[in-house]
Amino acid sequence: MAQASPSLSGCLAPSLALPLPGFLGRPDRRNLAGAALLTFLSVEPLVARGSRPHAVLIAWTVHASSSLQIILWVAATAAVVAFAAARWWPATEDSAAAASAFTPTFALADSEGRIRTTDEFRGKFLLVFFGFTSCPDVCPTTLSEVAQVMDDLGSEAGSVQPIFISIDPERDRRLGLTDYTKAFHPAILGLAGSEAETQVAAASFKIFYEREADTTSPDGYTMAHSPGLYLIGPDGAWLRQFTYGTPAAEILSDLQSRL
Template sequence: MAVAALAAAGLAAYGSRAPNGTASAAPSVKADFELTGHDGVMRTEDDFKGKWTLVFFGFTNCPDVCPTTLAEIAQTLDDLGPKAEAVQPLFISVDSDRDRPGDLAEYVPQFHPSILGLAGTPEQIKDAAASFKIFYERVPEDTAPDGYTMGHTSQVFLFDPDGGFVRLYGYGTPAPEITADLRARIDAHG
């Protein structure tokens, strides 16, 4: 599929700048955004200080990568049990033409009630993507809704309670691995 190839190319390009790993692998990655939550509230990165923040970029019409990743994040939250209170997952849509807060309100809670969907104007998404150093683009595809799909970076970002970038979880990282890593960090943080 052309989209998979484009997404892989984007990941490869991203990976050459910031491979999976620790903050030292990508020191310039930061959470910097002003987007509208699926609850209608304008949010910035400062709203999530005090929590471990998982951030994933995607779109609601994504056929496979996005629902798979959101399901892994949901499983991680369930597996963390009470410790999940220390974590805030964010799903930032890269499809500003189709994904508005109301669309995200229908889509995101299907995976887990704690995941917050964020939408924005093309300019807001562009600015957020630049701060996270992610790849995304609109890709024509006749069989997709509205005749296009989105190629995008499919890694999950982890930020600490102070808002500092910690690491990336590559696409396909299983929930038990994310859970073990987060549990250890939450316990060590106190």
């Protein structure tokens, strides 16, 4: 199965400090959704361990004349620019080629057992996220941002359909997938198919997921998965991926530029 982005084991991101909904410091409805989620999960609030990485500043001290310092500085800058060009230009071309051939699809059941497909949402933008209800931080953080986007879209919200696809369908159906998604926003549609159907959907979105042993979990396992949020256009074409931690304001701005 192709891996489109780095996965996070158990949805823990050691280098990030992103709180659960209800602790985001915004005086909006998401805080109430976060409280409902914590009640639904019946756990203590958790946050990702660690803190945001900071840029490392490396100081060069050149024991030479000021002229030599300038020459060395110019040479070093030129080397960095040349390296960056060689490193990123081919990657950009490869990414563009991959995007042009990217046709994501799914056919998964909703809470009523009705099979929902990408085709039925033609004409709308889709915000698609793969996760699981027992996720302690990445999934609820991302869904909170999606909820804020839907609130901020106002009258344009009807043009966007947020979708949460379970990568742990059997357990999520038992725990109550719909209750989980509605705790964030009523517009978020939760889907959970069979394991085979989930694998097909994940492969079409080029995301990675797998079950991992976890002795601290009541069921003895957790899930590792790619944490991106995918934007699909009204024609069903892939538009972009929002990396984990992208703020709601940035997602909103992107959507509004397309609506």
